Amino acid sequence: MDRDTSPHRAHSASGAVPALLLAVDQLLDEFTRLPGQARFRFDPATPAVVTVEFLAERGPGPVRRLGRELLFRGLATMSGGGDVRMWPTQREEQPSSWLLLESPELEALFELPTAPLAVWLDATYRAVPAGAEPDGLDWDGFLLELLEGPGVPSE
Template sequence: MDGEQSGLRMRQTTPEQDKPALDLVVLRVLDGGTRRPLRAAFRFDPSAPMVVSLTLSPMRGPSVTWRIGRELLRHGLHDESGEGDVRVWAAPGEEGRAAWMRLESRQSSALLELPARAVSRWLAATYVRVPAHAEGRALDWDGFLTSLCDDFAEPTD
């Protein structure tokens, strides 16, 4: 899921220290199997618990941030997950050590090799912070529905 989350707003902001983070190096897989390191910063905001942010920073050039479904990422560390812009799957023969992530946009695409164990431990910590069954409570559903209704209201002249 690239971009913002369908207009859903957060109920409250959370201090930075309460947002679990994971900074590591991932490998971008290029043609011919060549691998290039990228700095990757995974961020989780408990006030928007259905997504994680992944900021990729190449050694040269601008950084790019993707917003990825937390469940998609978790499932992808073990089985094929996602379709369209973001896909994640376990690397064959790596026994839980590596996973692949494919990111696609209109402008470009990237195949990344992730250290699955590190990402899995980090994700587990996010689920301790906000369990899957509690994700919906962090979203401002009333505000979201009100904004939808306002969008469909007849203009007054």
């Protein structure tokens, strides 16, 4: 899992990284696993965030937006806090990580295969290196919208 953290590295021409479809297990309890799939998507316009859709057999599945850095760190060590955490498992036969998603209504624990996720995350860091996430943001437009937004008195 090597990623270039140099802010001087140029973004790829398109920044496009294909979606990753992973076979995942939801751990319902100590002995029960529910196999499923999760689709990971990366948009270079919002590079700090990875969109994960947990695919359901029927209808749309839940979608979560997770920090790219949280996912990357969670492949090797405990990462995250609060309602999203990820850490590597101790299984030797196939390296994996656990992803815990919590909310007031729900708690879900997923086991993700480490190798394909690591390769995919590396591709996202080649498209937009760590530290370069704010480079593509329109700061002037954001500040203008913030300053001229509703509720701001005009003179």
